[in-house]
């Protein structure tokens with residue numbers, strides 16, 4: 001292990017204390033969970049208390065494992081000893097960095113750039129979550145893979161928690177195909193008292209989670225591979241904007257959505273060797289066995305990325321999509337720099353970006369642009385009327401006027417109604 005320049009921060013009880021950078025732990029690799037830093041601090045610095053380790057790494061006291069990377073710039077400053085590392089922490093060391101890859105590139109860049117200003121609530125809303133602790137996006141336990149622990153230990157002297165292992169839609173390690181074990185849980189869970197995640201490194205020694213894990217079939221193996229491509233930034237096809245195109249193109253090839261759904265149902269069941277019901281349950285897929293229909297109807301938000309990967313891998317097996325080698329995008333986190341996304345200024349794309357940041361399903365964009373009335377937009381978009389009303393009111397008047405100027409909206413359309421109301 002390399003030498004580290006660090007000093008132990010004094011125990012702080014004040015929330016949001018801002019200690020000076022400690023330049024601690026440039027040892028995290030892309031894909032290591034942020035939580036690893038706290039556990040490493042405990043291991044390297046003798047005699048610190050749990051609270052001291054947490055404050056030293058996060059900059060303030062919080063008992064949560066922070067898998068979604070709240071206040072990432074403060075942790076970045078502490079861990080890497082430099083300003084401006086928040087994006088790196090978010091994209092390389094948290095689950096938020098995984099799910100954000102389901103957003104269009106423009107929306108993802110906006111989401112990352114606004115991560116400090118937006119605050120936790122709006123950040124998680126954009127991913128389609130109600131709270132940061134949504135159990136469909138983060139497993140209840142911290143999980144590990146025995147083979148990863150061994151590989152890490154021999155390569156760098158300690159094992160790290162991996163971000164991908166904490167994705168509930170993964171039962172097996174995407175690197176090794178082995179069944180993940182559930183290792184660490186907070187000792188108590190009470191509403192008023194947030195659970196204390198004891199900072200320690202993974203050992204790979206624990207019982208496996210699933211009593212009867214899904215078999216490692218061809219479909220399952222393809223799916224695992226896609227997760228690695230996703231976090232390496234090599235799978236732009238599942239980003240919201242391209243996903244619309246992919247679904248539409250697949251439907252055209254087989255003569256319609258219902259035909260496509262039948263084909264996918266059959267292909268998924270045979271290549272995974274289980275029923276859709278069992279698959280949805282094992283992978284914690286929202287929508288249960290009708291997850292394919294939900295995806296084809298584009299009732300999908302970033303938290304549903306696992307469903308897109310199941311559907312996409314089977315569409316590939318059916319030959320409906322051919323992975324285009326020229327399509328490989330630059331990973332979002334190259335040296336923690338964001339690709340410069342040219343500002344997209346059409347009213348249509350501004351509306352789609354607003355939809356993404358509001359955490360509404362992809363389908364809502366097409367429904368709103370088609371100019372349906374208020375009731376139909378909610379029904380066809382797959383969201384409640386109250387949510388849709390909140391979104392309409394949230395849109396700037398200038399955008400509504402721009403939309404009306406470039407496209408005809410009927411008198412009973414949601415847009416005309418909203419403009420009359422203002």
Ligand SMILES: [Zn+2]
Pocket residue numbers: 145146147148149173174175176177178
């Ligand atoms: Zn592994």
